[in-house]
Amino acid sequence: MELRKIGSLTVSPIGMGCMGFSHGYGEVPEESYSIAAIQKAYAFGCNFFDTAEAYGRELFFPGHNEELLGKAVEGFRDQVVLATKLHIDENEITDEMDLSMVIHSHLKKSLENLRTDYVDLYYLHRVNELIPVEAVAEVMGELIEEGLIQEWGLSQVGVDILAKAHAVTPVAAVQNLYSMMERDAEKDIFPYCLANGITVVPFSPIASGFLSGNVTVETSFEGDDVRKFVPQLSKENMVANQPILAILAEYAKEKKATNAQISLAWMLHKYPNVVPIPGSKNQARILENLGAWNVRLTDDEFARLEVALDRITIHGHRGHIETQQATFGHQWENK
Numbered sequence: 001m002e003l004r005k006i007g008s009l010t011v012s013p014i015g016m017g018c019m020g021f022s023h024g025y026g027e028v029p030e031e032s033y034s035i036a037a038i039q040k041a042y043a044f045g046c047n048f049f050d051t052a053e054a055y056g057r058e059l060f061f062p063g064h065n066e067e068l069l070g071k072a073v074e075g076f077r078d079q080v081v082l083a084t085k086l087h088i089d090e091n092e093i094t095d096e097m098d099l100s101m102v103i104h105s106h107l108k109k110s111l112e113n114l115r116t117d118y119v120d121l122y123y124l125h126r127v128n129e130l131i132p133v134e135a136v137a138e139v140m141g142e143l144i145e146e147g148l149i150q151e152w153g154l155s156q157v158g159v160d161i162l163a164k165a166h167a168v169t170p171v172a173a174v175q176n177l178y179s180m181m182e183r184d185a186e187k188d189i190f191p192y193c194l195a196n197g198i199t200v201v202p203f204s205p206i207a208s209g210f211l212s213g214n215v216t217v218e219t220s221f222e223g224d225d226v227r228k229f230v231p232q233l234s235k236e237n238m239v240a241n242q243p244i245l246a247i248l249a250e251y252a253k254e255k256k257a258t259n260a261q262i263s264l265a266w267m268l269h270k271y272p273n274v275v276p277i278p279g280s281k282n283q284a285r286i287l288e289n290l291g292a293w294n295v296r297l298t299d300d301e302f303a304r305l306e307v308a309l310d311r312i313t314i315h316g317h318r319g320h321i322e323t324q325q326a327t328f329g330h331q332w333e334n335k
Contacts, residue, residue, distance in 0.1 A: 001045055001293045004275050006199040007151035007172030009081050009120055013268055013293045015048030016041045016286060017203060017279030021064035022056035026225040029281050033070065034269050037283045038072035042080065044290050049073065050201070050277045052085035052125055053110055066113035074115050083201075084110050085155060085175075087123035087134070087324060088331060099131065103139045107148060122149040123175055126156060126324040133161050137168035144169070153201070156322040159188045162198075171198055175277075176320045178202035180211060180263055181232055182311060184320045194273055205264060205276035206289070208233060212260040213245050232317030239314035247308045257295045260285075262305075265291035269302045278312075 004013050021034035028034070038049065049069055056064025066084055073080050075331035086106040093099055111117060122143065127133055131149035133154075139150040154165060165171055174193060178185045179202065193200050201223040208227045217235045230239060248259040255262065260278070278289040278306050297305065 004199070004273075005080070006133055006201070006275065007170075007197075009172070010150055011048040011081050011275055012046045012290075013045065013275060014137075014231040014264060015050055015081075015201070015277040016046050016207060016290070017063055018049055018051045018069050019055045020281035021239070022047045022060060022066055023058050024055075024279075025222055025281055026221070028059065033283070034068050034281070036070040037281070037286055038069060038119070040194065040283055041290060042073065043075065044287055046290050046291075047079060048083070048275065048277070049079045050083045050279075051114075052123075052175075053106060053113075054085070054087060054125065063109060063113045063247040066110055070113055070115035071300060075322050078118055081177075082114060082116065083123065083153075083173075083185075084114065084119055085123040086110070087102060087125050088128050088131055090128060090130040091250075093131070099135055100139045100142060102142070103136070107143065111148075118147060119149045121151050121153055121173060123153040123155050123173070126322055126327055127161055128324040129156065130325075131165075133165045134168050137171075139164040141299060141319040142216050143170035156320060156327075157189075157233060158321045159192045164187070166198070173199045173201050175203055177200040177204055177318060178267070178276075179205050179207045179317075179322065180266065181241070181314050182318060182320065188295045189320070191275075194271070197273075199273045199275055200201035200246055200271065202221075202274065202276045203279070205267060206260045206278050207263075209280075210238065210241070211244070211248060211263040212258065212285075213249065231318055232314070234316065237316040243312050244309070244314070251301070251305060255295055255297075255301075257292070258288055261292035261295045262291050262297075264289065265295040265297050266302065268293065269297045271305075 051069045092102045109314045143149045152171035154173040178187050208230050246261050251262045252259050282284050
């Protein structure tokens, strides 16, 4: 396993998205199971865990996922890199509460939830179009100087917004949607980030489970399951997207790996500045995903895979740029 960098932070090449223990994939496991899953991931070698203040608000309360993660890693907090994210509502900013005070108040609550006195990587979850990103970047610089966070990042952005923020306080990470089926970030984000020493942290790197081959037209997305709104996971698109699974299955057989592991090994081979954070609420699946860092593609295998992928038409597209005003989340809020 070759460790990777996010700014000043050293992380395992694959991290763990913790959202599914609180939200997003239907019924959630018992708390003890979720805590054990995080601890097993750490024992396996994962030291990078991702959460957000918002995860859990639909089924429980804001901060639920942070609390779970905090309980799970309390015994080895200094051995892990914790990432969490905040949303800022423009109505929070008043004559009594300026932007700096608002962000400090969000972070204070996250620190309490995570049972820590600093956050390693603090993201703006979505850019609020009514609040200049440069102003947020300035406050993030304050938090770094105060030792409350070590690095900061943005999520679901394009280069225009990223460059504005990076010019004020250097951005360490961009958490964008990226997978074999959502490759928009290759056009703008990856080139900019490679040139500026920024790490890309893909969420849904296995395309919400589709690339594993375990999500099929027979899979039922019920209740609090965001996958029922993912364009590629409509029944007609799942049928149309079968060719990519055939390619993955071929490589998986050849490498004695799984489809999901090949999809992760592909992006690890392609970019030195990528640290995917697949999310799952299943302990076995979590360890399978992390095991992808042991699957190595040769340059020839990678080249052949790239050619095969470029020949395929992907059906269903979400895109990697969102804001708080125009977010994928609006499709399932209040449903």
